[in-house]
Amino acid sequence: MSDTSRLRPTETTNTQAPPPFPAPGDRPGHGRAAAVAPPGLLRALTPYLLDWLPRQRWFAGKGRPIAGLALAGAEELLPVDGRLGTPGLLHLLVEVDQGQERRECYQLLLGTRAVLPSALAPALVGRPADGPLAGLAVYEALHDPRLAAVLLERLRSPGRAGPLRFAAEPGAAIPAGLPPRLSGVEQSNTSVVYGDTFILKVFRRVSPGLNPDVELALALSRAGCPRVAEPVAWYEAVGAHEEPATLGVLQRYLPGCQDGWTLALLAAGQGAHGVAGDFTGEARELGRATAEVHRALAGALPVAAWGHERIRLLAEAMTGRLDRAVLAVPELARYAPALRAVYAELAALGATGTTLTVQRVHGDLHLGQVLHTPGRGWVLIDFEGEPDRPLAERRRPQPPVQDVAAMLRSFDYVARFQDPEWPGAAAWAERHRTAFCDGYAERLGGDPRHTPVLLRAYETDKAVYEVVYEARHRPDWLAIPMAAIRRLSAAGGT
Known part of the structure; x- marks a missing residue:
């Protein structure tokens, strides 16, 4: 073992003058083990990480100084x-x-070489001039097939590697020597495909606790639900936080599949050019698949009920998010009174004695989170929920209508993506929203449209979130959720 295996005090670096950045072990409430690192490692890497981190798609702090x-x-x-x-x-x-109350923790996998091959040049992080890596090229390891293969080998042999713990489902057969390739889809995580058999999702933003993408996928797989890519192995950090933190999950790879966004966009694009682009059959089947997932989760994990007080708190939280959104996006202000009325209706619903059944749900369901496969039909993926929300919040039970409302918003996005002013957009979206709800009701027996106040509140909350997101990250798309805001704020809008 090298010097990295010896326990040393946690190293910290500052990019500006004091006050100093406190060591994790010194922060109130942490009380965790110190990092294992040779002297000067982080100090030598810091100038390069300050430049490299903000350029990564998965880095959440873009636009704010480190x-x-x-x-x-x-x-x-x-x-x-x-x-x-x-x-x-x-x-x-x-x-x-x-400079925020909550510091983000990121998982980095760094390779080192004396000479970096030209094929790996785009993955270069830097060449430290001093410290334990002096003179070596430091680069993003997952771009290197030789290093990506190491992770698969660790997962094939469950056990500990210092603070890292590797685990696998009993009886999981993971062949050796599967060739790795980095997935071209780079979002809030990084994925590596091994052969045509497995895909490893590496979580970049790390929080203490079991990631729901592992928790829910395991629950569905163990319940025999075919609407999920089965997890076979995973790894976590032990000792870095108050409880183990999920770092990655290895799942069955589904070759030959297409994501729902691409398929639906093709259909909507045909319609925009005057051809009857129809996706309603697929939308109905997707509604059935979503209902099957909800039913399986309700059978595998605890279910609860929300009464008047909890419904009031839900409406209050939605109102608070709206108030903050109005400050961030002034265009929302003219619609705010009508939107607050939507949430007031929800609060009043609890006062009538209505109770809501809550359970674990997907948490961030949209057409980009579903795959159409040759053998299984629709499969849901990425159960980690909205990554901007705290992990504890993403693991809380919610009304299943939250997922339904999110998918309805996704159909609206598809209809308006190519041309927000397409005259047929509203009709196309409504036709497919109806088909999705029809399929959901057929499989589950309960129709989400029978609780219009709840459905409208959740769809409004999602649209408000979208307005803020688009204003910050994709202003050219802002017209899409703003069209929904106008519809939802109109009297009787659903």
């Missing part, structure tokens, strides 16, 4: 000092301070 970095965990999976003449592999958990 005040400091701290190591929450470090483990050498392959010797990184180049002494064996082979690539090194270093696993890091790095906390990023951007």
Whole structure:
């Protein structure tokens, strides 16, 4: 073992003058183990990480200066000092301070080489001039097939590697030597495909606790639900936080599939050009698949009921999000009174004695989170919920209508994506929203349209979220959720 295996005080670096960035072990309420790292590692990497991190698609703090970095965990999976003449592999958990109360923790997998092949040049992070990696090229390891293969080998042999713990489903057969390739879809996580058999999702933003993408997918798989890509192995960090933090999950790969967004967009695009682009059959089947997932989750995990007080708090939270959104996007102000009335109706619903059944749900369901497969039909993926929300919140039971409302919003996005002013957009979206709800009701027995106040409130809450997101990240798309805001704020809008 190299020096990285020896326990040392947690290293922190600042990018500006004091006050200093406190070590994780010194922060109130943490009381966790110090990071394992050789002296000067983070200090030497900091200038390069400050430039590299904000350029990554999965980095959530774009546009805000980084005040400091701290190591929450470090483990050498392959010797990184180049002494064996082979690539090194270093696993890091790095906390990023951007001046907010909540510091984000990111998982980094860094490779080291004395000479970086030209094929890996785009993955370069930097070449430290001093410290334990002096003179070596440091790069994003998942771009390197030799290093990506190391993760699969670790998952094939469950056990500990320092603060990292690898686990697998009993009886899982993971063949050796499957060739890895980095997925071209880069979002809030990074994925590696092994052969045509498995796909490893590496969670970049790390929070203490079991990630629902593992928790819910395991529950569905163990319940025999075919609407999920079965998890076979996963790994987590132990000791970096108050409880183990999920770092990645290996799932069955579904070759030959297409995501729902692409399929629906093709249909809507045909309609925009005067051809009857129809996706209603697929939408109905997707409604059935969603209902099957909800039914399986209700059978596998606890179900509860919300009464008057909890419904009031739900409406209050939605109103609070609207108030903050109005401050962020002034265009919302003219619609705010009508939108608040939507939430007031929801609060009043509880006063009538109505109760809501709540359970675990997908949490971020849209057409990009579903795959149409040759053998299974629709499969739901990415059960981690909205990554901007705290993990504890994403793991709370919710009314299943939350997922339904989110999917209805997705059909609206498809209809208006190519041309927000397409005259047929509203009719196309409504036709497919109806088909989805019809399929959902057929399979589950309960129609979400029978609770219009609840459905409208959740769809409004989602549209408000979309307005803020588009205003910040994709202003050219802002017209899409604003069209929904106008519809939902109109009297009797549903």
